[in-house]
Amino acid sequence: MRLVTWNINSLRLRMPLLEKLTTSLLPDVVCLQETKVTDELFPLDAVRALGFEHLHYKGMKSYNGVAILSRLPLSPATNTPTWYGKEDCRHVAATVHAPEGDVTLHDFYVPAGGDEPDPDTNPKFAHKLAFVEEVTQWFTHNKPTRTVLVGDLNIAPLEHDVWSHKQLLKIVSHTPPETERLTHWQQTGFVDAMRHFVPPTDKLYTWWSYRNKDWRKSNRGRRLDHVWVTPDLVPQLASMSVLEDARDWPSPSDHVPVVMDIHPSP
Incomplete structure (x- = not known):
């Protein structure tokens, strides 16, 4: 199974880029974040024309939105929580009926958190911290197996997930309150699959x-997009790549796709 996760930053605006991605990589499953389209206006015909017959999505106008596009049969999960009491379309889940066995798939778009890393003065940051805490509690009581969790988690947890650990410690996405909470979430039963291939150093x-303006020259990046798997899937991790060149595509998203190949164990 070839899986892609990508914050596309408007599905309808970047349909040509999704077509470029799927034509070149032939993914089995694509998880999108920030689709920014209501369910009624979701471009069903265009997505199905790319070969994705099985779809599960939640969207709203102009903001947020998540979608799972699959060539493999899906059984959408219908009992996922309403995080933080908001119907703001930040999570979808489904069972992917892959040839090597069913896999549970979660696609998340965690709140960005605004600019000020103070929950007392910034409601957006408070929302972000509470969201991660609530999700962590849920996975603590719903232990995952044969599960893949992907998405724009809007937190760069490790020192080398940001261009300058020292300079970004007080910048939203890399502050200790965020990174500590993300680590606790991951410890509910997941392995950082991207760092399985790329050392934390x-x-x-x-x-x-x-x-x-010249993102390559400055290279002030952050790892906000993640792929986690449960330990029972680690032996099936075959390869991972970050499509940095997508940042130079016409009218690009500010995020690039992450590709993960998961193969049956020999």
Whole structure:
């Protein structure tokens, strides 16, 4: 199974980029975040024309939105919580009926958290921390097996997940309150699949701000997009790549796709 996760930053605007991605990589499953389209206006025909017959999505106008696009049969989960009491379309889950066996798939878009890392003065940051805490509690009581969790988690947890650990410690996405909470979430039963292939001592980014006119030259990136798997799937991890070149596509997202190949154990 070839799996892609990507914050596409508007599905309808970037349908040509999704077509470019799927034509070149032939993924079995694509998980999108920030689709920014209501369910009624979801581009069903265009997505199905790319070969994705099995779909599960939740969307809203102009903000958020998540979607699972699959060539493999899906059984959508219908009992996922309403996180933080908000119907803001940040999570979908499904069972993927893969040839090597069923896999549970979670696609998350964690709140960005605004600019000020103070929950007392910034409701967006308070929302972010509470969201991660609530999700962590849920997975603590619903232990995952044969599960893949992907998405824009909007937190770069490790020192080399950001261009400057020292300078970003007080910047939202890399502050200790966020990174500690994300680590606790991961410890509910997941392995960082991207770092399975790239050592924690190496720089690894998936996002570069639009403010950087020459993003390659400045390379002030952060790893905000993640792929986690439960330990029972680690032996099936075959390869991983971050499609940095997608940052140079026409009208790009500020995030790039992450590709994970999961193969049956020999």
